[in-house]
């Protein structure tokens with residue numbers, strides 16, 4: 001062997017070694033990647049859904065909300081978060097103590113009920129649902145039974161006039177006035193009860209009624225004291241028929257509207273270098289009154305709880321703050337009031353807010369997993385995180401992870417207060433939640449694996465910002 005060949009062989013071996021090292025390093029970055037992808041225990045998150053939904057509805061200002069908030073705080077503590085605590089904020093809230101609705105057949109003459117006919121009873125939360133800040137109505141005798149009238153055009157004042165001292169039924173159709181506008185119009189025209197007829201909505205579930213609030217940042221005296229509820233398509237059809245055949249409506253409503261405490265739960269993963277700076281992750285823990293709110297928003301709440309457990313084991317340079325909010329359904333009160341109480345700190349130190357609201361995907365109905373952000377600079381990181389996650393766990397590819405810019409001021413959830421104050425935000429949503437705001441929003445439709453996807457993307461992004 002000549003010396004030249006020896007050197008060539010030697011060089012070739014060196015080249016092979018370098019190339020192999022290069023391929024190895026490349027594979028390493030492919031596998032581990034640029035971002036730290038956090039874990040997520042979906043089974044444990046599902047168990048949290050089970051525990052929280054078994055409390056029942058967690059309407060803001062009720063004992064249910066308080067119990068839920070205490071459970072969340074305990075999980076934050078057990079996870080090892082720094083300064084896990086609850087903050088209370090006094091807010092005008094409501095509670096439905098009871099509500100009953102029936103129809104009574106009257107005799108054609110004499111204005112008395114027909115003693116031969118039994119009243120038709122309707123089932124609370126199934127056939128009808130009280131709307132937020134509804135007034136009360138105490139039934140004490142026949143004279144309180146109400147005549148019914150239909151308002152076909154809510155912009156026609158003549159029809160409202162005809163509804164004075166009666167129960168007015170309005171079909172809920174697209175493009176019509178909001179709950180708040182209708183409520184006040186009914187009050188202005190001396191209507192005795194306001195009823196929304198659920199039509200052309202939620203065909204899948206048989207047009208069952210949903211609970212909606214009226215968004216009014218005001219005191220109790222400014223709310224009309226008239227019963228306000230929504231009825232299913234069937235019940236509304238029944239009422240319209242009853243209206244034409246001497247039937248009257250019998251109502252008994254007891255709704256408390258008063259100032260009460262709603263809760264915000266907070267805990268920190270403390271940063272090692274600049275602990276005063278933080279990224280925030282949150283979701284609302286309150287629900288509507290007429291169901292356990294498994295998807296809206298126990299889903300987001302348990303995502304935050306599981307992220308607390310995962311992130312507590314990281315050691316970021318800046319802090320990561322975890323929050324769950326009360327008062328969301330009545331007007332984003334928890335996040336608004338938390339912001340007002342800590343404004344200076346939030347404006348100075350909060351670097352990003354990431355929100356979870358109904359981030360559950362029901363794969364039998366759809367696979368969209370929208371992750372919406374307010375600024376373009378975070379998109380490339382989140383997309384890279386998502387790619388890295390999928391390369392580790394290709395089975396998550398069944399979700400259509402859709403990370404994009406969106407004007408989040410147009411979607412009512414707790415990210416709004418941050419965005420209005422020029423803090424960049426992201427908000428994770430889901431797909432197929434037909435049971436929204438009904439008694440059927442139960443654990444049956446929760447897919448905890450889907451929570452892990454948005455949870456890990458936002459959780460890993462929060463860690464990335466905190467560590468930068």
Ligand SMILES: [Zn+2]
Pocket residue numbers: 284296297328357358
């Ligand atoms: Zn919600």
